[in-house]
Amino acid sequence: MRLLQITASNVWRGHEQQIVYYYDAFAAKGMHQVLLCTPDTRLHEIAQEKNYRVHTLPFHSEYDRKWMKKINQIVREEKIDLILIHNSTAHTLCVLSSLLYGWKTPMVFFRTLIKRVDTNFFRKWKYNYSGLKKIVCVSQAVIDVLAPAIKDKSRLSIVGSATDLEEFHRTQPTGWLRKELGLTDDTVIIGNIAAFVGFKDHVTLVHAAAEIVKKIPKVVFVLAGKGELEENIKALVAEKELTSHFVFLGFRKDIPELFPEFDLFLFTSKLEPTGGVLLEAYASHVPIVATRAGGIPEVVVEGETGLLCEKENPIDFAEKTVQLLQDKAWQQRLVANGYQHLLTHFTKEVIAEAMYHELELVYRAAL
Known part of the structure; x- marks a missing residue:
């Protein structure tokens, strides 16, 4: 052929x-x-x-x-x-x-x-x-x-x-991101990797963040990506008085190194064909909270490999994120199941x- x-x-x-x-x-x-x-x-x-x-x-x-x-x-x-x-x-x-x-x-x-x-x-x-x-x-x-x-x-x-397990072979944080950002060891890092375009719905992420910081004050949201709506999202972050809780990294080529530094991956996309970045989270042993929309439920098995939320519902995202961050055993179970799901299918x-x-x-x- x-x-x-x-x-x-x-x-x-x-x-x-x-x-x-x-x-x-x-x-x-x-x-x-x-x-x-x-x-x-x-x-x-x-x-x-x-x-x-x-x-x-x-x-x-x-x-x-x-x-x-x-x-x-x-x-x-x-x-x-x-x-x-x-x-x-x-x-x-x-x-x-x-x-x-x-x-x-x-x-x-x-x-x-x-x-x-x-x-x-x-x-x-x-x-x-x-x-x-x-x-x-x-x-x-x-x-x-x-x-x-x-x-x-x-x-x-x-x-x-x-996803490529040879590329995404790192599963444990080294602390380099906390050091680079000047964060203490007990600061929670919630990551998102997505282009700043409408369907990725960073607006819901920001509104969810406003609720999350009420329960977990020592939290930082690290966003990697570029796009036409980036300045709009930065303006929304400032409007919500969340600037000290957000870091915008821009486009990154070191995603395999970046991913394991996250304590949780928050993915608010509302029209995702499949969510390939979720597979990278599986590979990196990072627990997932994502949207119950598009092809995401075909990648994330609800309650087994990650948690799913109603699209454009920041309260749902915030509640499930806080619940998961407060339960280490639950995180470990989802991570183990997610990695096996990846090996079998993706x-x-x-x-x-x-x-x-x-x-x-x-x-x-x-x-």
């Missing part, structure tokens, strides 16, 4: 990390692969470091003729058997390239967004395009939103998120094998 993986994304999030997991795992099987992505991104940087067979193009539009031409060139010159598409704009570009240049290479789309696609004719049409043989969704929550627009629902399947090896199986089904059907 000769595979082209393609994304037009400019960001570095869980999905882009999963592309790296797939490429490495498939390469270990001896598969011929090509990656087409945008330049000057973290994904491109990693591809260069690992000596992937990689092509890049700046992304301007999902109707960019240069991208369509490049896809056609790679498909023909590399004798590609199958295309694995990783974002919606790349999906459009592949479909239009196929129509424009006449290639018939089967396509598989790995869908990770909870978003309707039946809102206009073209979007619905491209998801039912005959050359798109399978739509692999990251969770049942993604399928539930996507399914009404899909005529042949047998093309839908699930392959979840993954390691990069397990997930890459599941995706390989889906690709192989399409490849054999094409033969």
